[in-house]
Amino acid sequence: MSDTAKWYVVHTYSGYENKVAGNLEKMVENRKLQDLIQEIKVPTEKVTEYKDDKKREVERKIFPGYVLVKMVMDDDSWYVVRNIRGVTGFVGPASKPIPLTEDEVLALGVETKHIEVRFAVGDSVRVTSGPLEGFIGTVDMIDVDKNKVRVIVSMFGRETPAELELDQAEPVE
Structure with missing residues (x-):
């Protein structure tokens, strides 16, 4: 198995994304699996909604029913994630988890690549x-x-x- 952490997509029951993420974070903390499961994200975006002539800022899930997990894939980490209540499986053929590519991770905005700018306007x-x-x-x-x-x-x-x-x-x- 791979020693480097990669991003995987976990399928959950719709509406259970935050619950799954919270339960998974607790499980990682309790079992001290921080080296295997490093990050858990539920991608959201801020949207302005107009309801009854009132403007509100609402946080909406970008991918309802999915949680992104950065983890080192092995039997232990797979078992922990797979057995969280609300998780239906990993995204991939025949429930074989397929990691996201670097381009997909950047396009989703999950991780941002920081570039040091060494020039200024006029240079x-x-x-x-x-x-x-x-x-x-x-x-x-x-x-x-x-x-x-x-x-x-x-x-x-x-x-x-x-x-x-x-x-x-x-x-x-």
């Missing part, structure tokens, strides 16, 4: 990947929350803005 940067690889431009805007940087590159004698991921640009020394 010269080199594009390190993509169609403009090798071009040098000036940073016009940085949006850390969206992981974007806008660089003004000179192409064919014209100033052209290019929107890149933060890790696609590096400062020119």
